[in-house]
Amino acid sequence: MQLPIDPSEIDPAERGEKRATLEMNHQEAISHVREAFTEEGFGVPVEFSPAELLNEKVNADRNPYYVLGACHPEMADRALAETMQIGGLFPCNVIVWEESPRIQQVYHVSIMRIARLAGMAPDSEAWDGIVSDTGELVDRAMANLDASE
Secondary structure: OOOOOOHHHOOHHHHOOEEEEEOOOHHHHHHHHHHHHHOOOOEEEEEEOHHHHHHHHHOOOOOOEEEEEEEOHHHHHHHHHHOHHHHHHOOEEEEEEEEEOOEEEEEEOOHHHHHHHOOOOOOOHHHHHHHHHHHHHHHHHHHHHHHHO
16 A cells, blocks of 8 residues: 555654653553643543553563553543544553663654544644644643653
C-alpha cells in the first residue's frame, strides 16, 4: 500500500510528540506518570502491559512496557462534538517503557493532531482550540513529571 504522504516528512511536533526520561524503576514510573496526568484532570480508564501479554502469549521476552489510556473528559466531549470518528483514536495513550534498569521513557502523541493529519477531524477554529487546549494540558502533565521527581 502506498501512502498519500511520506510519514518521515512529518515533523514530530506536528504529531504532538512529547517525551520524557525518568530515573526510577518501572512501577514507580507508571505511578508517577498516572499522578502527573491526573493532576491535570486526566482520568486513566484503561491501562495494560502489552509486554506482559506478549511475554505470556508468545514468549516474547519483552522489557517492561506499559500503556496508560488517559482521557480528559472535557476535551473528549469537545472533540466528539466536532467529529465522532475521533473515538477511533481514544483514549489518549501515554506509554512508559523501560530503556534500561531505572531508566524509563515516557511517550505521548496527540490524537487530536493525528486526527487532523489523517483527515478525521475538521480544519476549523473549534478544532484548533481543541488541539491547543489539549496540548497545553499534556504539556503541563509532562512538566509535572519533572516537578514531582
